[in-house]
Amino acid sequence: MAEIVSLLYQFGTNAAFLLLAALGLIVILGMMNIINLAHGEFMMLGAYAASAAVHRGLPFPLAVLLSAVAVGVFGIVLERLVVRHFYGRELGALVVTWGISLILSQGTLIAFGPFMAPIAIPGGALTVGVYSFSTYWLFLMAICVVLLAGLGWLYKATEFGLQARATMQNAAMARALGIRVERVYMITFGLGSALAGLSGALLAPTTSIAPFMGQQFVAPAFITVVVGGGASVIGGAIGSSSLLSLVETPVSFLMGSFWGSIALLVTALVLIRILPNGVSSLRLRRRTRGARG
Amino acid sequence: MSDPILSVSGLRSGYDAGDVLREVSLSLAPTEIVGVIGRNGAGKSTLMRTLIGLLKSRGGRIHFDGAELTGLPAEERARKGLGYVPQGRFIFPDLTVHENLRTGRFIGRALDFELIYATFPVLKERRRQIAGTLSGGQQEMLAIARALIAGPKLLLLDEPSEGVQPSIVQEIGEALLTLNRERGLSVLIVEQNLDLMQHVAQRAYALDKGGITAELGREQIADEALLTEYLSV
Numbered sequence: 001m002a003e004i005v006s007l008l009y010q011f012g013t014n015a016a017f018l019l020l021a022a023l024g025l026i027v028i029l030g031m032m033n034i035i036n037l038a039h040g041e042f043m044m045l046g047a048y049a050a051s052a053a054v055h056r057g058l059p060f061p062l063a064v065l066l067s068a069v070a071v072g073v074f075g076i077v078l079e080r081l082v083v084r085h086f087y088g089r090e091l092g093a094l095v096v097t098w099g100i101s102l103i104l105s106q107g108t109l110i111a112f113g114p115f116m117a118p119i120a121i122p123g124g125a126l127t128v129g130v131y132s133f134s135t136y137w138l139f140l141m142a143i144c145v146v147l148l149a150g151l152g153w154l155y156k157a158t159e160f161g162l163q164a165r166a167t168m169q170n171a172a173m174a175r176a177l178g179i180r181v182e183r184v185y186m187i188t189f190g191l192g193s194a195l196a197g198l199s200g201a202l203l204a205p206t207t208s209i210a211p212f213m214g215q216q217f218v219a220p221a222f223i224t225v226v227v228g229g230g231a232s233v234i235g236g237a238i239g240s241s242s243l244l245s246l247v248e249t250p251v252s253f254l255m256g257s258f259w260g261s262i263a264l265l266v267t268a269l270v271l272i273r274i275l276p277n278g279v280s281s282l283r284l285r286r287r288t289r290g291a292r293g
Numbered sequence: 294m295s296d297p298i299l300s301v302s303g304l305r306s307g308y309d310a311g312d313v314l315r316e317v318s319l320s321l322a323p324t325e326i327v328g329v330i331g332r333n334g335a336g337k338s339t340l341m342r343t344l345i346g347l348l349k350s351r352g353g354r355i356h357f358d359g360a361e362l363t364g365l366p367a368e369e370r371a372r373k374g375l376g377y378v379p380q381g382r383f384i385f386p387d388l389t390v391h392e393n394l395r396t397g398r399f400i401g402r403a404l405d406f407e408l409i410y411a412t413f414p415v416l417k418e419r420r421r422q423i424a425g426t427l428s429g430g431q432q433e434m435l436a437i438a439r440a441l442i443a444g445p446k447l448l449l450l451d452e453p454s455e456g457v458q459p460s461i462v463q464e465i466g467e468a469l470l471t472l473n474r475e476r477g478l479s480v481l482i483v484e485q486n487l488d489l490m491q492h493v494a495q496r497a498y499a500l501d502k503g504g505i506t507a508e509l510g511r512e513q514i515a516d517e518a519l520l521t522e523y524l525s526v
Contacts, residue, residue, distance in 0.1 A: 177371055177396055177399070177400075178400035
């Protein structure tokens, strides 16, 4: 019994980590087809902002919200000044966001040095049998559910969501219908940045805070995005993060976290081989087949 | 004749390879339905894309409903009352029929869903269906409905009969005439289908090699042999 709870907890932790790492990246890539290579650095900025706020005596939840807003605003400023000039040129956007990532991490190193004092994991621990679980990670799992539901609501139920989905499917046509596509892009980039900042702040207590910490998030974030595929942005993220942690969790449990990471990479490779368009293409395939039948 | 709702003078535009339109001038009175005919490659779709602003003009002026459109982006032209139905329809395939219509309602004068659904009842039946799974004719109706629900003063209609079964082409023609009669909608229509052109157009321009070569009245449009000539020169 305790083992099952522990496995479930590990599974939830791994899935929550993948989702948090990937969400901001997914929103920007899915809606704008921009690969934001500065995603990890946006998360780093969120972690720095949250830690700085906590060290100055702010309560942690407030520090997290503040970081999300700050990184969101920062993203909008970058979008207006730099990124928007590269729309429709995927490679250009790739290089320019990579440049931004270098400036951000090196700039942080120069400004704040190689380390920042860590912040404590909030909350305590629950004990089941011989295992103990951090309530903070349980809280992060809940946050993931809330974030996914919130994004689903934003894109399915609001006017902005409809404008964003129309723009994603055909930006020229959206323009011809009077949709202010530039504004949609600006808000989307801001939202993706805010999500990266939020995730960075939320994960800050669980890791060491350093200028190059973004790197540890970027690989899992990209793997989650690629395995998820583009057919349904949010559905893909849920599907791939649960599939990947479904494999990673038992392997880590039995053989240690090193082999767990290897299992995650192998699973990603196999999945991309079988489903080149990602997990979300399964849903689309079923839907079109249903429509023909 | 009252002040034209659309007047275009010396319009020049094209793609990387060079100009497709050179010195196109035309005008449209309010509540007029005017056709543009010409063979493939004459520049008909280029003209429509330039009018809505998805293609930048390289010279000339576009004046619409008392405002200068030249230099405005497409979204602002749409907001001034220009509706656009592209060749190939470009409905949003992953949105439902109803969501597609909602995308046309973000601008000022938007009409009620009921009016549009009354014009195209089949869209109401299928309002929850994913638009990409509609037949070609239904998609064409949806593309027209999506433009109409914005309440445009002038509709730019590019090849609505392409890949559409004859009964639906006829239905589209009737809908255009009704909206023209009841709501004073003006239409600029590019069309290769002679039946539809003869049914709806009051006047037509012949476009060849990127320039207007003739202006045809109602009687000339009725002359099938003459139209065929313009399409095949």
